[in-house]
Amino acid sequence: MESSRGNIGWVFLLMAILLAVMLFSLAVGAVEIPIRRIFYLLTENCESPERAILLKVRLPRIFLGLGVGGGLAISGVILQGMLRNPLVEPYTLGISGGAALGVCLNIVLGGSAILGSLSTPLSGFLGALGVIFFVYTISSSRGGMRLSRLLLIGVMVSFMASSLIMLVMALSETRDLHGIIFWIMGSLEEPNPWLIKTALFVSVFGAVISFIYSADLNALSLGEEEAFHLGVRVERMKRIIFVIASVVTGCCVAVSGVIGFIGLVVPHLMRLLVGGDHRILVVASFISGAAFLILCDTVARIIIAPMELPVGVITGLVGGVLFIYALSRKDYSF
Amino acid sequence: MKIRFMVSVFFVLLLSNAFSAPSDAEDHRGNPQDIFRPPQRIVSLVPAVTEELFLLGMGDSIVGVTVYCQRPPEAQVKEKVGTVIDANVEKIIELSPDLVIASPLSGRRQTRKLQRLAINVEVFDEAVDFKGLCENFLRLSRLVKKEEEGRKVIREAKRDLKSISESLGASSSPRVFVQIGANPLFTAKGESFINDLVERARGINIAKDATNGIFSREEVIERNPDIILIATMGIIAEKEKEVWLRYQEINAVNKGRIFTIDSNRVCSPTPVSFVDTVKELVELFHGEQ
Incomplete structure (x- = not known):
């Protein structure tokens, strides 16, 4: 909390970067549309394929990137803050594994025949909820939620889920296999506008709750007992943080698949940049997580156009390189 | 209390969002397509279909194909819109096709997106034998208003198969x-x-x-x-x-x-x-x- 004012300056800078990235993402793609024409297309109400490309192909992807990138980043921040462990990310607690298992089963058992296109996100979300409920029940005892236990059980559940996914994949038809693999790789291409709105809404909501608890998270960084003596209702707070992080992650994964690395690398980068004060960290992570994912998705779209890379390839590579570089430049301890 | 209030606000908003949701209808403007006119701008996301369209003499109407559409050689110079499993939605929209032919392998997200944009997408199931192949071929020839030609190709193929079987x-x-x-x-x-x-x-x-x-x-x-x-x-x-x-x-x-x-x-x-x-x-x- 050395220089709060300077850190708020960072937030404005990140906001500007986010806006720039969104504009950039709108402007580039497999089809070339000159910048001047974009402004014309956005302001004039005319029917043209280019306008459809801008408003119905690129814009929804940007909004989904905003929701998913921001959501995963804040989940990462608050989980790392609560568990006081630098290796934790939103997927550590088995949420992505549960969602992926739900989707696998849905594809193999042909759930889309009954529920249509909503069956995939729905089954993903149900899988995530199942895991959240399981992990939560097992790790809570009468004395409250034990964090080390939560972490270990989460990790075990992830391993079990990935074994079960392998089992399902080994037994399934070639055609289903392709669907499963593509879903697991993750993508921001989502045709249903309602799902995009929901994901965006849930993650903004999660960010607001996280912000409300950010002062408590600061107190918790001193230790559970110290936080309790500072007047934080530690047990209740732990439960809320866990549920918020899980539901936000579950929603993101259910809509866009398992897009890795954002929830791990963005919180760390932001700690390097704005320091450990969660009040600023949460806001900064949401903004930069969104900007990072939108940028990675744009790169994935254009790098080998008209084909597209899985966005996870870019998030992993760019995120990893960026993080190692930042870490080697600055003295950083969690 | 604060939390409880926010949670209830959240659900109210989510529900209101849900009820206003199904907005597919507004996207479906419904192209007033002339049912007697063959499609003029076809995008084929299936290599075999590309080949079949050339067989039916519709090669000139193809405006987009996948990178795997290598046969006949004329198909290689057509605009590429992606792979069999991953088509580029932007590219396809830009070509403003009046018919897109996809397979179950085509990315579902992509085909649904195109349908939402009121583009006519026909998904052909994969055939597993000659019979299914002929059915698909006939369906395609009907779509491009070349049923006569299609039937002729099938008749000849069946005749050839029969003579092969007899010669054996x-x-x-x-x-x-x-x-x-x-x-x-x-x-x-x-x-x-x-x-x-x-x-x-x-x-x-x-x-x-x-x-x-x-x-x-x-x-x-x-x-x-x-x-x-x-x-x-x-x-x-x-x-x-x-x-x-x-x-x-x-x-x-x-x-x-x-x-x-x-x-x-x-x-x-x-x-x-x-x-x-x-x-x-x-x-x-x-x-x-």
């Missing part, structure tokens, strides 16, 4: 193992083009009863095929041939009857190329020995 007379049927993948060893089960091809060339597919394509090498040795066919997977085919040569117990290996076939042609045929492949197989199965 009462010749004996070799037992055949078809390998379409290595590591794991992958074969063609009963419900597949390859099985149909082999049977029409008067061969017996030893893996006909397999439930899925993965087959053990032990099982192949046990069932002892007279012929091993390897669908070319580039260099791998030669390597796989070497692997088989270690098992001299197998009839096919012993007699040197291991052949390679073009995997593109056997896996995504048109009625015409199907007949050609049957002819080729007949040559391999019943030719000079």
